Amino acid sequence: MPPHTGREFDLIDWIRTQQRPGPGVILPAGDDLAILQTTPGDLLLVGIDQVLDGIHFDSAVHSPRDIGKKAMNRNLSDCAAMACLPFAAVASFALRRGTTRDYAQELYAGMKDAADIYGCAIVGGDTGAWNQPLAISVAILGRSAGIEPVRRSGGQVGDAIYVTGPLGGSILGRHMSFAPRVNEARMLTGQYRINAMIDLSDGLSGDLAHLCRESGVGAVLDADAIPIHPDVQRLPASDSSPLQHALEDGEDYELCFTAEPGVVGCYSIGRLVAEPGIWVEKNGTRESLKPRGFRHEF
Numbered sequence: 659m660p661p662h663t664g665r666e667f668d669l670i671d672w673i674r675t676q677q678r679p680g681p682g683v684i685l686p687a688g689d690d691l692a693i694l695q696t697t698p699g700d701l702l703l704v705g706i707d708q709v710l711d712g713i714h715f716d717s718a719v720h721s722p723r724d725i726g727k728k729a730m731n732r733n734l735s736d737c738a739a740m741a742c743l744p745f746a747a748v749a750s751f752a753l754r755r756g757t758t759r760d761y762a763q764e765l766y767a768g769m770k771d772a773a774d775i776y777g778c779a780i781v782g783g784d785t786g787a788w789n790q791p792l793a794i795s796v797a798i799l800g801r802s803a804g805i806e807p808v809r810r811s812g813g814q815v816g817d818a819i820y821v822t823g824p825l826g827g828s829i830l831g832r833h834m835s836f837a838p839r840v841n842e843a844r845m846l847t848g849q850y851r852i853n854a855m856i857d858l859s860d861g862l863s864g865d866l867a868h869l870c871r872e873s874g875v876g877a878v879l880d881a882d883a884i885p886i887h888p889d890v891q892r893l894p895a896s897d898s899s900p901l902q903h904a905l906e907d908g909e910d911y912e913l914c915f916t917a918e919p920g921v922v923g924c925y926s927i928g929r930l931v932a933e934p935g936i937w938v939e940k941n942g943t944r945e946s947l948k949p950r951g952f953r954h955e956f
């Protein structure tokens with residue numbers, strides 16, 4: 659390991675000034691580890707997610723503020739998927755050698771902008787410099803805060819399948835600027851019995867396949883009910899139909915969940931069935947859908 663440069667230490671000093679003790683945070687970044695206080699009865703949920711230059715963002719196009727925001731928001735979206743409250747996060751930056759202090763501060767500020775909305779403290783991290791493109795990992799802690807976490811595995815045959823918003827075409831910009839559905843997840847779980855849930859990062863067809871596999875069920879989607887985002891109309895012409903974009907484009911970061919029919923305020927797009935597999939139904943005919951994981955490539 660190369661020794662830390664003075665500049666990296668400066669950055670860490672600056673980061674320390676950006677965080678204070680708060681609810682649940684007894685000691686923020688600055689010591690070897692942060693000290694958190696959990697609430698009795700809470701379950702702690704933990705996950706980690708990575709964003710890479712050239713895959714999840716393009717540092718030649720996107721601002722460091724937006725890149726930092728996305729890195730945090732993907733983790734917040736995972737909290738939404740389990741209906742937990744973001745509690746604390748730690749971040750690791752692999753900066754390209756020669757990265758300016760301003761740039762690194764903007765990355766951090768973007769993460770903080772996103773986390774502050776939910777009172778989620780960034781309680782530690784690590785920076786390094788190398789000759790490769792920017793990579794950021796964020797690990798997050800969530801707490802159940804009175805709501806049983808919603809798993810992918812609870813889907814029941816006969817459940818309706820819902821999504822929280824229109825899908826497709828996120829590559830035009832929404833993949834950087836989405837709002838994680840944390841509050842929506844808490845409201846839904848407070849109001850309805852949500853049996854299974856996932857956030858749509860890889861595309862509806864792929865993520866619904868994960869949910870179905872974990873629940874041991876299949877799904878029939880109603881082609882006419884799937885909400886297609888207006889961005890799809892603005893995409894360059896391709897062989898894919900608007901419906902295919904809604905099914906396969908990644909990074910919508912809406913929630914897909916299943917519950918007894920009757921949920922108000924979300925799009926009901928199909929139902930869970932006993933037979934494993936995913937079908938799209940249109941005008942009474944069913945076509946089998948091959949789940950296709952989607953990745954942006956810049």
Ligand SMILES: [Mg+2]
Nearest residue numbers: 736739857859
């Ligand atoms: Mg997820």
